[in-house]
Amino acid sequence: MIVTRLQGGLGNQMFQYAAALKLAVSHGTKLYLDTRSLSASAGTTDITPRRYALDAFHVSAETAPGAVLDGIFEKKGFNSVFKRIMNRRVRIYREGVMAFDTRLENIRPPVYLDGYWQSEKYFIDIEPKIRAEFSFSENLLSAGDVHWLNRLKACESVAVHVRRGDYISSVPVRERHGVCGAEYYEDAMRLLNERFAGLNFFIFSDEPPWVKEQMLFRAPGCYIVDQRPAGSPDGADLYLMSNCRHHIIANSTYSWWAAWLNGYEEKVVIAPKNWFKVPPDGFKPDDLIPEKWIKL
Numbered sequence: 001m002i003v004t005r006l007q008g009g010l011g012n013q014m015f016q017y018a019a020a021l022k023l024a025v026s027h028g029t030k031l032y033l034d035t036r037s038l039s040a041s042a043g044t045t046d047i048t049p050r051r052y053a054l055d056a057f058h059v060s061a062e063t064a065p066g067a068v069l070d071g072i073f074e075k076k077g078f079n080s081v082f083k084r085i086m087n088r089r090v091r092i093y094r095e096g097v098m099a100f101d102t103r104l105e106n107i108r109p110p111v112y113l114d115g116y117w118q119s120e121k122y123f124i125d126i127e128p129k130i131r132a133e134f135s136f137s138e139n140l141l142s143a144g145d146v147h148w149l150n151r152l153k154a155c156e157s158v159a160v161h162v163r164r165g166d167y168i169s170s171v172p173v174r175e176r177h178g179v180c181g182a183e184y185y186e187d188a189m190r191l192l193n194e195r196f197a198g199l200n201f202f203i204f205s206d207e208p209p210w211v212k213e214q215m216l217f218r219a220p221g222c223y224i225v226d227q228r229p230a231g232s233p234d235g236a237d238l239y240l241m242s243n244c245r246h247h248i249i250a251n252s253t254y255s256w257w258a259a260w261l262n263g264y265e266e267k268v269v270i271a272p273k274n275w276f277k278v279p280p281d282g283f284k285p286d287d288l289i290p291e292k293w294i295k296l
């Protein structure tokens with residue numbers, strides 16, 4: 001048995017799921033999801049509230065039953081039958097520094113994973129399985145989304161992701177992450193225009209009004225994807241971005257996954273070389289950014 005703790009937004013949840021799924025596949029065991037941290041984050045001031053968002057996909061893992069979680073953490077009055085079935089304690093394995101942990105593949109179940117695991121190195125050797133699990137739900141897109149999907153699939157499209165939201169509004173998040181500046185997007189767009197003719201840039205952002213004020217995104221060939229229905233699923237923009245041919249991603253796991261899921265063989269992905277304003281101890285950009293992607 002593998003249990004993984006889900007935390008953060010959709011992109012983070014996808015990394016946590018993928019790393020745990022690889023371990024479960026390797027050992028032929030069942031994968032469970034601990035979603036308690038998602039509801040708990042709503043009561044904090046320094047963590048952006050999140051919800052379970054993997055329902056955008058056809059994931060096969062189930063939410064961990066309460067008896068399983070009580071057994072792992074030895075909650076008072078936990079189910080002793082569960083402990084006898086497991087035959088031994090469930091190891092709790094927490095991520096150390098934010099870098100690829102080569103020891104994870106040697107961990108034997110039962111184990112509870114607590115970390116972010118932000119590297120394709122954890123799951124790249126089961127890539128077809130990951131892509132199958134992260135295939136999108138059929139009812140994800142609204143009629144407006146389908147309109148944008150048809151437009152971007154009919155041209156030489158570039159998904160441009162501008163992440164703001166809590167990167168601006170939350171002081172702790174802003175001080176840790178920072179945002180990609182105009183220079184980054186200008187350089188990335190220039191690089192792609194030098195390589196390809198007739199590009200169309202589709203701008204995705206959690207703050208469309210701000211994007212509309214930027215002269216850079218008013219240029220010919222730029223289209224701001226807005227007028228979305230209220231309450232659109234977390235995965236809708238990710239689905240649209242993944243169907244573009246090329247990508248300019250933000251320092252965001254959300255657009256990271258949109259680029260990774262894109263199956264276009266000749267895609268070009270540009271990522272910011274400065275992923276954090278203040279990098280965590282031990283952070284290795286080469287673990288997070290795939291080798292074929294361009295870092296600016």
